[in-house]
Amino acid sequence: MDRRAMLRATVVGAGAVALPFTAWSAAYGAPAQNAVGPYGGLQPADANGIQLPAGFASSIVARSRQTVPGTSYTWHDAPDGGAVFPNGTGWIYVSNSEVSAGAGGGASRLVFNSSGAVIGASRILSGTNNNCAGGKTPWNTWLSCEEVSLGRVFETYPLGGTSVARPAMGRFKHEAAAADPVRRAIYLTEDETDGKFYRFVPTTWGDLSAGTLQVFRAGTATSGTFTWATVPDPDGSPTPTRQQVSGAKTFNGGEGCHYADDTVWFTTKGDNRVWQVNLAAGTYELAYDDNLVSPGTAPLTGVDNITGSTAGDLYVAEDGGNMEICMIRPDDKISVFLRITGQSGSEITGPAFTPAGDRLYFSSQRGTTGSSSGGITYCVTGPFRR
Template identity: 85%
Template structure:
């Protein structure tokens, strides 16, 4: 009996009536379950091939190897992790390029005015390899992470300035980063089948040049308490960082990472899970597991990049799956589909990020309709986000 069947059998056996989710969640810390989304059903695909709820519209803002409209800059291949940086007069969307240095790896930016029109585009990082995800800092820099063995974190300056490598943040197969201004640390995921979850404690907040790398220690269960332990050799040589500390908890393919309200969420693609770490309580648990969804079929597979809104909703992008961005409401422990890209089954959705006002969502289809890195498409969805 698989876990989804076991969950359904257990619920059905509780006096023949399923417990209300609040009771089930309190008693068993059950991950998010299927529910109707806050925006209703998806409409037919629009001219860009995107299915959206009523009231939402999409537009294409950039295409790989094509000049960004209104600029002279050619958008990079394989757009991946991204973030929005406010710049006073509007905002900047930064995006990684998940290709090798010889193919133009690094990161670029799109500059928007307060009306959402592109006013500029340029390169902010070059000569790096397989920059997958990353994270925004409270001082408005973008941490671009290399997803290779002994990969590095590069701090880039979308508002102006030259990128700087941050070796003290560890050399491993980096994926995403999330800043915690309360504890003044940066959380980091590792894309290995036995990858670890880390935090970096800068010697001075706002300066990532020196600090301490620590790894998450916990048992083998999907919930419980945890501690942090120093990684002796962050350079990952001769022993890789994930093997240096006994008791470090393994996670199957760390991907996206998001911090909000004394909690940090991160995703693992190998088992289609979203993890929640309650930093105030010192506990962790599953926020989503595709094998524990009931009733019906799990809407979210190929779990990858994640971002959040001021209202507390999490938006999780799929690497493959049905090419959807799904919405998890941690407050109600529910999951639903927000949008679906059609006709791009050989791609993945990357880089979801909201504008400061919360009314625009940027993201990319890394390989678009062609299925090749040269076919990437970056979109903007506008609408009545709550």
């Protein structure tokens, strides 16, 4: 089986079952370099202001402070991190709201039928603060993360159930989470200039009420080996979690996080990098650095949320930059997949594919207004590599 066939066989996402080979980690080297995208260049902006390759199309599925078409539910402000969950008859897209509790912070869901039409929308988490990114679990819950000092992780239930705080996963400025069913751990990023990279190992897999919080330890280089060390006091008070373990490696502004087949990728916005951790080998390296791109100008700046496709491609969204989603392919090539025009005061958030890999959802957090009340959530369809 060739590498591309192996990658296609890999089930992408938090619920993936790792194959008996390290297809992803072996395929990706570092760092990625400029190349023409697999879909060709971008076409002129469509009616929604989005430039896409030929054959792709965009639609708007929800707008902040407006009723979601086909429902009676008003979509939340500042849509941020998101994920897709199969529900037996279609799928659900979950989206965080990065505003305070008093302004309606929490998370909502959009329910789609098998044809991709919205048939429902509702709130799944309320009363929380600045829920930025998060992550999907293999048991189909959504971990919604508060990006505030002593922030919490809330486990929510898109398919039905009552959300609950998970303090054992640490109190810090949480950003994203990614589940690893092989090592039975949840990886966590921290949005601080001196942030750390963590993993939470539940006492019982599938139950996040108790477990051990650990921090990534390594040298100051951009590649090498690493170990995990236990954080003595996960509640982060009076000593912040990131200051408790000597030798914990510092990452400048942790953002998105994605796991597949013995590899976890996460982004750091302070230095425009994508990090790649080979969990089987116990090594880490750069998958992307905007200072190390050639030829020409680095396409990806303001790195933020990250997800993966069924073909083995990484999709990285920009906070600012040129308002682009860029692709990093397994052959270490990077290119622009789409660009949103006329929204320079916003950021792209929540990219997530349907299980079939033929639809990509994402949001522009502040839309054309530059305000949290102007958020727009989109869907892109087309001939995605699968």
